[in-house]
Amino acid sequence: MNDLFLRACRREPVERTPIWIMRQAGRYLPEYREVRRRVDFLTLCKTPELAAEVTLQPIDRFGFDAAILFSDILTIAEPMGFEITFNPGPVISAPVRTAADVERVREFDPEQELPFVYETIRILRRELEGRVPLIGFAAAPFTLAAYLAEGAGSRNFVEPKRLILGDPTTARRLLERVTAATERYVTAQVRAGAQAIQLFDTWAGLLTAREYREFGLRYARQVIDAVRGTGVPVIYVARDATHLMNEIAGCGSDVVGLDWRAPLDESAGKLGERYAVQGNLDPCVLFAPAEVVTRQAREILERAQGLPGHIFNLGHGVLPGTPVEHVEALVRAVQGRN
Amino acid sequence: MNDLFLRACRREPVERTPIWIMRQAGRYLPEYREVRRRVDFLTLCKTPELAAEVTLQPIDRFGFDAAILFSDILTIAEPMGFEITFNPGPVISAPVRTAADVERVREFDPEQELPFVYETIRILRRELEGRVPLIGFAAAPFTLAAYLAEGAGSRNFVEPKRLILGDPTTARRLLERVTAATERYVTAQVRAGAQAIQLFDTWAGLLTAREYREFGLRYARQVIDAVRGTGVPVIYVARDATHLMNEIAGCGSDVVGLDWRAPLDESAGKLGERYAVQGNLDPCVLFAPAEVVTRQAREILERAQGLPGHIFNLGHGVLPGTPVEHVEALVRAVQGRN
Numbered sequence: 244m245n246d247l248f249l250r251a252c253r254r255e256p257v258e259r260t261p262i263w264i265m266r267q268a269g270r271y272l273p274e275y276r277e278v279r280r281r282v283d284f285l286t287l288c289k290t291p292e293l294a295a296e297v298t299l300q301p302i303d304r305f306g307f308d309a310a311i312l313f314s315d316i317l318t319i320a321e322p323m324g325f326e327i328t329f330n331p332g333p334v335i336s337a338p339v340r341t342a343a344d345v346e347r348v349r350e351f352d353p354e355q356e357l358p359f360v361y362e363t364i365r366i367l368r369r370e371l372e373g374r375v376p377l378i379g380f381a382a383a384p385f386t387l388a389a390y391l392a393e394g395a396g397s398r399n400f401v402e403p404k405r406l407i408l409g410d411p412t413t414a415r416r417l418l419e420r421v422t423a424a425t426e427r428y429v430t431a432q433v434r435a436g437a438q439a440i441q442l443f444d445t446w447a448g449l450l451t452a453r454e455y456r457e458f459g460l461r462y463a464r465q466v467i468d469a470v471r472g473t474g475v476p477v478i479y480v481a482r483d484a485t486h487l488m489n490e491i492a493g494c495g496s497d498v499v500g501l502d503w504r505a506p507l508d509e510s511a512g513k514l515g516e517r518y519a520v521q522g523n524l525d526p527c528v529l530f531a532p533a534e535v536v537t538r539q540a541r542e543i544l545e546r547a548q549g550l551p552g553h554i555f556n557l558g559h560g561v562l563p564g565t566p567v568e569h570v571e572a573l574v575r576a577v578q579g580r581n
Numbered sequence: 582m583n584d585l586f587l588r589a590c591r592r593e594p595v596e597r598t599p600i601w602i603m604r605q606a607g608r609y610l611p612e613y614r615e616v617r618r619r620v621d622f623l624t625l626c627k628t629p630e631l632a633a634e635v636t637l638q639p640i641d642r643f644g645f646d647a648a649i650l651f652s653d654i655l656t657i658a659e660p661m662g663f664e665i666t667f668n669p670g671p672v673i674s675a676p677v678r679t680a681a682d683v684e685r686v687r688e689f690d691p692e693q694e695l696p697f698v699y700e701t702i703r704i705l706r707r708e709l710e711g712r713v714p715l716i717g718f719a720a721a722p723f724t725l726a727a728y729l730a731e732g733a734g735s736r737n738f739v740e741p742k743r744l745i746l747g748d749p750t751t752a753r754r755l756l757e758r759v760t761a762a763t764e765r766y767v768t769a770q771v772r773a774g775a776q777a778i779q780l781f782d783t784w785a786g787l788l789t790a791r792e793y794r795e796f797g798l799r800y801a802r803q804v805i806d807a808v809r810g811t812g813v814p815v816i817y818v819a820r821d822a823t824h825l826m827n828e829i830a831g832c833g834s835d836v837v838g839l840d841w842r843a844p845l846d847e848s849a850g851k852l853g854e855r856y857a858v859q860g861n862l863d864p865c866v867l868f869a870p871a872e873v874v875t876r877q878a879r880e881i882l883e884r885a886q887g888l889p890g891h892i893f894n895l896g897h898g899v900l901p902g903t904p905v906e907h908v909e910a911l912v913r914a915v916q917g918r919n
Contacts, residue, residue, distance in 0.1 A: 399900055404865035408873050451841060451863070485824040486842040503789060504824040525789070527742035535746050562737055 244373040248309040252439060252476035252497045254519050254552035260544060261308035262577040263378075264570070265480075266560030267301040268313045271567065274300045284329055288314050291362040298367055302375060304567070305574045309376050309439070309554075310367065312432070314360060316382035316443055317390060319428050322356035323420075324349040325391065338394030340402065342413045348391075348420045353428045360428075361435040368436035379437030381429045383444035383479070384422045384462035385455075390446075391417065400449055407458045414458060422462045426469040433473040440470045441478040442496070448483030455487050460494060467496045478521055482559065488513040503528075503558035508546045519552025524573070526557045529565045533572040540576040582711040586647040590777060590814035590835045592857050592890035598882060599646035600915040601716075602908070603818075604898030605639040606651045609905065612638050622667055626652050629700040636705055640713060642905070643912045647714050647777070647892075648705065650770070652698060654720035654781055655728060657766050660694035661758075662687040663729065676732030678740065680751045686729075686758045691766045698766075699773040706774035717775030719767045721782035721817070722760040722800035723793075728784075729755065738787055745796045752796060760800045764807040771811040778808045779816040780834070786821030793825050798832060805834045816859055820897065826851040841896035846884045857890025862911070864895045867903045871910040878914040 247261035269275055275297050278287065287293050298313040317327050317335070324347055326336035339345055354361055367377050382390070389403040390396070407414040429440050447459045463479060470477045480500030481491060491499055492514045499518050501510045503525035511520045528539050540555070547553035555577045561570070574580075585599035607613055613635050616625065625631050636651040655665050655673070662685055664674035677683055692699055705715050720728070727741040728734070745752040767778050785797045801817060808815045818838030819829060829837055830852045839848045839860035849858045866877050878893070885891035893915045899908065912918075 399865060401865050401868050401900060401902070404863065405868040408866060408869035408877075448842075449865075452844075483821065504786075506790075525742065527737060527739050527787075528746060530739050530743040531746035539746075562739060564739070 245308055245375050248376050248554060249438060249476065251552045251554045252478070252519055259579055260547065260553050260555050260577055262555035262574060263307040263309040263311065264557045264561050264573075267305075267307060267311065268297045269561060270563040271561055271565040271570070272300055272304070273567070274304070284315070285327070288318060289359045291359050291366055294359070294363040295366040295370060298363070299370060302371070305570060306578070307375065307574065309378055310371060311378040311441065312360070312364060312367070312380060312437065314363070314380070316380070316387065316445070318357060318360060319353070319381065319387065319424060320391065322349065322351040322353070323391075323424060332396040333390065334395045335390060338402065339388075339391045339417055340406070342410070342416070345413055345417045345420065348417065350420075351424070353424075353431050357428070361431060364432060364435040364437055376438040377436065378439045378441050378478075379429060379432035380441040380443060381425050381432075381466070383442045383447065383459070383481075384418050384425055384466060385450070385459040386444050386446045387425065388414070388417050388421045389449075391421070400446055403446070404449070407454060411457075418458060418462045422465050425466050429466065429470055430473055433470065433475050437475065439476045439478065441480060441500070442466060444479065444481040444484070447481040447487065450487070452487055452490055455490050460490055464493070464495050467494060471495070471497070478554075480521070485510070492518075498552070498554060500556065501558065506546055507543055507553075508550065511550050516551055519554065520547070520550060521554040521556045523556070523558045526559050526562050526565070529557075529561065529569045529573065533569055536569050536572045537576040540573055544577065583646055583713050586714050586892060587776060587814065589857055589890045589892045590816070592835075597917055598885065598891050598893050598915055600893035600912060601645040601647040601649065602895045602899050602911075605643075605645060605649065606635045607899060608901040609899055609903040609908070610638055610642070611905070612642070622653070623665070626656060627697045629697050629704050632697070632701040633704040633708060636701070637708060640709070643908060644916070645713065645912065647716055648709060649716040649779065650698070650702060650705070650718060650775065652701070652718070654718070654725070654783070656695060656698060657691070657719065657725065657762060658729065660687065660689040660691070661729075661762060670734040671728065673728060673732045676740065677726075677729045677755055678744070680748070680754070683751055683755045683758065686755065688758075689762070691762075691769050695766070699769060702770060702773040702775055714776040715774060716777045716779050716816075717767060717770035718779040718781060719763050719770075719804070721780045721785065721797070721819075722756050722763055722804060723788070723797040724782050724784045725763065726752070726755050726759045727787075729759070738784055741784070742787070745792060749795075756796060756800045760803050763804050767804065767808055768811055771808065771813050775813065777814045777816065779818060779838070780804060782817065782819040782822070785819035785825065788825070790825060790828055793828055798828050802831070802833050805832060809833070809835070816892075818859070823848070830856075836890070836892060838894065839896065844884055845881055845891075846888065849888050854889055857892065858885070858888060859892040859894045861894070861896045864897050864900050864903070867895075867899065867907045867911065869907075871907055874907050874910045875914040878911055882915065
């Protein structure tokens with residue numbers, strides 16, 4: 244097996260830097276859009292054969308060094324008792340605003356109620372035949388709780404802030420339920436065959452350091468510890484969180500994902516020797532000419548020299564409309580094939 | 582005149598910390614919504630009597646220590662040759678993508694072609710009767726250029742990045758034209774009576790430090806220098822720019838606006854003694870109970886003690902739906918009236 248990714252996660256020596264990119268199975272790929280012409284997003288997530296098919300598309304096309312389960316960070320919210328629709332961003336029925344709302348949050352057995360997730364993982368492990376490792380994922384607790392409180396994606400996320408500032412006890416109770424569900428959800432992914440877990444803390448960057456310590460880091464760390472107990476590495480990715488790097492240094496994961504805002508080596512310095520890092524090309528760079536993509540990829544590789552472990556990735560998910568030839572150029576530059 | 586604001590800008594001693602809030606004349610105010618029921622946003626910006634009326638609303642209601650011209654950061658784009666519509670965010674006709682597009686950017690005399698801006702300022706100076714100072718404003722050059730390249734507000738702003746990475750020469754030519762227009766636009770605001778200028782670099786936070794130095798800071802600094810040449814203080818506000826603080830320390834303004842992500846004293850430390858700071862309450866805090874608003878306002882005032890100058894403000898603009906009683910509680914807490 245190509246285990247460069249897993250070795251980099253564990254800060255073991257690698258012959259070359261492994262690369263995968265967030266949302267690598269997505270709308271920028273013509274073969275993905277072809278599948279989406281036939282089924283809507285939720286149906287795609289819930290149909291294991293199709294979810295596995297789109298997961299493999301970027302592996303087949305580009306030769307990335309890791310595959311990531313095709314799913315959505317809100318998949319877990321349905322069995323918790325919420326209805327999710329897409330319009331086009333996610334909209335959650337009856338968001339959590341009060342202590343009584345938290346009592347509505349159902350405990351559930353993820354293998355019973357989200358069987359399609361685990362079936363997709365099993366299919367993928369079979370079809371990957373050991374070509375590259377498979378990453379499972381979930382939202383970190385604060386980010387899931389933020390969606391449940393807000394009821395939709397939003398630039399400001401007033402409701403989660405209102406909850407943590409106005410009723411911290413209820414916020415903590417919500418976070419505890421979300422954390423317990425997320426632990427069960429991801430450890431079952433590992434049992435089904437996921438070889439690493441990525442936790443997305445997409446909204447952590449909206450918090451101050453103090454808020455993050457109390458309502459973000461603490462719960463993320465519980466999920467991270469639970470996954471590490473199963474023996475697979477964990478990648479923790481907080482978006483737009485340059486100001487939280489000193490706190491993130493306490494998250495206990497194997498790898499920390501970094502956006503492009505701060506130089507890779509600078510952030511790695513704040514995290515310390517304990518962590519491998521993942522990142523951090525600005526996804527907008529992929530819209531620039533191929534030679535710019537190649538140059539910027541090389542600069543990141545240079546900055547990463549001497550770090551304990553580095554997995555090449557983008558600083559955010561790849562954007563719709565990204566030219567596939569530029570992704571190809573990126574992979575070639577990182578894998579040293581040109 | 583209540584000149585607390587101007588003295589704080591100049592790092593002179595003040596009896597108490599002055600306060601105003603970004604977008605203080607806005608949708609959260611019932612009297613503003615009342616005006617907007619009669620006229621659309623663009624008409625409001627272009628009708629001096631009405632623009633002056635809404636500018637004064639928050640001064641009359643809350644007793645803020647500064648008024649800010651009611652206008653839009655894209656007002657300047659129309660005489661440059663672009664059509665602006667709102668849907669509900671701004672949409673710009675025929676965005677700038679090529680060298681030929683830059684040649685279309687018109688030079689213009691702002692006092693001739695945007696007379697309503699200057700008339701609003703003259704009305705306001707008369708009607709304020711010296712109660713509080715009047716702030717004029719504009720977008721910083723990178724932010725205006727980013728809008729002109731993208732053609733609309735967007736979360737990713739692919740087009741400005743594509744331009745600066747793929748065709749830096751054209752990007753620089755666009756920035757030079759934008760900078761020259763902005764200089765004329767704001768220095769004429771000072772001649773009409775604006776007593777300070779705020780430059781909004783709303784999209785600077787999307788840049789890496791290197792990109793910012795080359796395409797953001799350099800041009801912002803030119804406008805700042807031009808305004809300072811007229812003798813009035815300049816406030817420079819880059820949004821979501823914690824990672825750029827060391828660069829912003831070279832912007833040369835009188836005041837730097839800070840968002841809530843980093844503690845006020847920490848950012849001020851990076852800026853150095855040369856700068857007064859403005860900020861930095863998270864606008865979401867205003868949705869929490871009034872006692873939380875008061876407590877957080879006091880914490881910011883404590884953190885600001887010993888800084889060379891401090892103007893209380895939010896870290897972003899006040900959000901639609903913000904309870905007016907909480908704004909009232911904030912102003913009382915800062916002005917020491919409770």
